[in-house]
Amino acid sequence: MANSPTGDSVLARLDRVLSTFSAADSLLSAAEIARRTGLPPATAHRLCRDMAELGWLESLPAGYMVGTRLWEMTNRSAPTMKLAVRARPYLSDVHTVMGQHVQLGVIEGHEVLFVDRLSAREAPRIHGGVAGRLPLHVSATGLVLLAHASPEFRTFYRTFYRTHHQEAAPSQIISEDRLEQVRQQGYCAQTGVIEREVTGVAVPIRQRGRSVVAALGVVTDDDDVARRPAPWVQMLQIAARGIQREISGRT
Amino acid sequence: MANSPTGDSVLARLDRVLSTFSAADSLLSAAEIARRTGLPPATAHRLCRDMAELGWLESLPAGYMVGTRLWEMTNRSAPTMKLAVRARPYLSDVHTVMGQHVQLGVIEGHEVLFVDRLSAREAPRIHGGVAGRLPLHVSATGLVLLAHASPEFRTFYRTFYRTHHQEAAPSQIISEDRLEQVRQQGYCAQTGVIEREVTGVAVPIRQRGRSVVAALGVVTDDDDVARRPAPWVQMLQIAARGIQREISGRT
DNA sequence: CACAGGAATCCCATTGAATGCGATGAGTGA
């Protein structure tokens, strides 16, 4: 017994402890955390206590919960979150006018991470919430991001997906032709990939007119959108331009 | 030199490193971080590298930025953030109908932390963004939270504020009478505390009809609100009830 | 009411992970 005979760093352990919490398990006792992380109870207990002291966790009689400190620090200084905050009013506009789910996604690892979303209560339920993730090619938002990623990344993604989800890889939707089309058109619209009847439309958001840093999308069950996406695309593009202006100004 | 002769833990150092980043300084080199935290360059460098490996930070040629991993974990599992996500549609409703700044605040330490905000572009600029903080008594949102806090906390806050900001503590607005009034009325409306002409109105949000866990507020420069807050209060209360139902259902 | 079982918390000898000095290399600007 010493400074961790298992050979993992304090940092890695902290990450493990934090990962233990989820939407379903937001309140965990020290013993439970120890069990799930495989850490000795005493160690888990000490780590949690120290994290609680800093506000990383919140200590309650019943156990520990994730605190607001990390969220606060991240939200304030992570560039992606600053983007989300600045884009928010534009999402809101789109949401108000279209009355559908509106979302803002970025590439994170090999998935789309939805960094903001305004949901329509009357619209169909969709997968993933705020901070949710989806494979890149199953949503229009993700597909736009994939289309504008580097050629190396696109190749990587194809092989990656083939190896991990060989079950039903609809390879035509991530074909180079399809992605080229998305780039040319300046948008992506697709219906029924996750669920029949549901259509996604998304447009890229560029930083200073260059690299694509995010994608703005709507999700709807309005059949009309699938048939004539043009007006919707245009509304999204106007919002996207607003966001681009907003984020290209100051840092 | 050893396992930290300065006597602070790895955890404390990580916290210091993360705190170094801010909205203004979102991209920092290892050397810069070392300078600001007072850590030896080699140590700062190693910590950053390790954090980047886990996704806590993002490593760029020009330096380090805060990554999305911590935000993601926090957003998914911190109860306060789950509250914010669930409340979002209701904030959106209020925002759409009233066309003013709408915000959701919780008590965090001795301040209000705004966990969500929808801003009106045409409305007056207000202090603090999302993840912003304000002293409890300078906004209607904070005052509602203070009014519903425990008597011990209220006493603590008064003495705390007096010692730290003796300059201009408007003690009448945090008097027990005033707070009692806020509780009785079920809302708080006040004008001109931060800026003349600007009025805040806020109502409490209760969990399962009991403890107040958050406050919902609007900020506006509409003079009419200051004179006749009643209709606005009622709209807020309807939204608040919606949120209460939403968060009292499942965990 | 005593007792069992589980959790939280404390204690403390042990030790290897973390540390930071110093050196090297890469990059930049004068």
Add this chain to the structure above:
DNA sequence: TCACTCATCGCATTCAATGGGATTCCTGTG
């Protein structure tokens, strides 16, 4: 070419972190 700064690495040092075990604190149960 030189001077300066930063990133990165190697390595001996050592104390902060560790975890087994004991103790205390609950809580539910027979």
